Amino acid sequence: MARVRLDPARRREALLRAAVARIEAQGVAALRIADVAADLGVSAALVLYHFASKEQLVAAAFAHAAEEDLVRLRRVLDRPAPALPRLRAAVRWYAPTGRAKGWRLWIEGWAVSLREPALREVAGALDREWKAALARVIAEGAAAGEFTCPDPAGTSWRLTAFLDGLAVQTTAYPGALPRATLLSWADEALARELGLPGAGGSGGGAAPGTPDPGIPDLGIPDP
Numbered sequence: 001m002a003r004v005r006l007d008p009a010r011r012r013e014a015l016l017r018a019a020v021a022r023i024e025a026q027g028v029a030a031l032r033i034a035d036v037a038a039d040l041g042v043s044a045a046l047v048l049y050h051f052a053s054k055e056q057l058v059a060a061a062f063a064h065a066a067e068e069d070l071v072r073l074r075r076v077l078d079r080p081a082p083a084l085p086r087l088r089a090a091v092r093w094y095a096p097t098g099r100a101k102g103w104r105l106w107i108e109g110w111a112v113s114l115r116e117p118a119l120r121e122v123a124g125a126l127d128r129e130w131k132a133a134l135a136r137v138i139a140e141g142a143a144a145g146e147f148t149c150p151d152p153a154g155t156s157w158r159l160t161a162f163l164d165g166l167a168v169q170t171t172a173y174p175g176a177l178p179r180a181t182l183l184s185w186a187d188e189a190l191a192r193e194l195g196l197p198g199a200g201g202s203g204g205g206a207a208p209g210t211p212d213p214g215i216p217d218l219g220i221p222d223p
Helices: 008-026 033-040 044-050 054-077 083-094 103-113 117-143 152-172 179-193
Strands: none
Touching: 008 033, 008 044, 008 054, 008 103, 033 044, 033 054, 054 083, 054 103, 054 117, 083 117, 083 152, 083 179, 103 117, 103 152, 117 152, 152 179
């Protein structure tokens, strides 16, 4: 069967998707240019035409996956609704139980970033975009009087740091916590940061599967 010829932009995207799939399945260390090429039925030389090295391919794959997640996050945050239910939907989507981020990919990226400055720069820039998007909506809600938050940027950092930590634990130790508990903790963390009723503090959160009483639901099914 003849190989389908793609324009350069579509070929590059196909290579990135193949690289993302490989990284999520086997990690960065085991990634080989030849394997990405074989997955698409192309030559290694074609991969190297688009990406001069494995390091460039990894950084671009990480950026590609993260940008797709950022687009989805903005769709959640930009819905025509009050800030509070948008934030709840975004936090639940970002949490390790949701569809945000291929968490294995992000954890691999963080680990490799310790040794690869190029990937560290890409990962850091994308992480700042995530935080800025959340901080913007937090500021909107505070300005509208939905809740009180004197430091939207700090709140965004604390929320994402908490959720990132949960993601590392639950990815490393699958099944360690029930999904309902993780969602309850995510709701509770948001309520606590915004000074809302129902913030709890015992760590138990709301009943399994029950939205935090201080946070109205946006009507979006939980991811």
